[in-house]
Amino acid sequence: MDDVTPFLVLSAILFSIGCVGVLTRRNAIVVFMCVELMLNASNLALVAFAKHHGNLEGQVAAFFVMVVAAAEVVVGLAIIMTIFRSRRSASVDDASLLKY
Template identity: 80%
Template sequence: MSPAHYLVLSMILFTIGGVGVLIRRNAIVVFMCIELMLNATNLAFVTFSRMHGELDGQVIAFFVMVVAAAEVVVGLAIIMTIFRSRRSSSVDDANLLKY
């Protein structure tokens, strides 16, 4: 199978993630969509790595995973805090700051 198919898959995943961020209301689900975008990026890196016949892209994917893990820690802590004070994790409810 040509590696280009994996690129198309990665673009589809990235788009699903991007659309999910824009239309979902629950902060956790929005965050999951962002993670999906990062994973789509990993797939693209690994595919390009294979197309170029070198390992750089695979190593980059490891870096991205570590960074994404750190982001989960910070993100869930922040979402937890706002859920405890508001009893809601909907991004529509957080509307005190505007204009």
């Protein structure tokens, strides 16, 4: 596993950055970008493991994840935009009518 370890470490670091970003950032767009970072970190891990195992399944999975992430962007930006149009703000803190 030695040859792919650096890539796995990098993917873990990227995933953690994305995770922390989702939890701490306030702008919905930035939160969403952090989610994309998590997905791309996973892609890196999938490709690294594919190299390690010597089969193609991980690489194929990475392509699927990319396509799904693109679809997610379409839906996500549409939702964030409707929120922005009605509130003039994309902050996740402002949308707080529903609680408890």
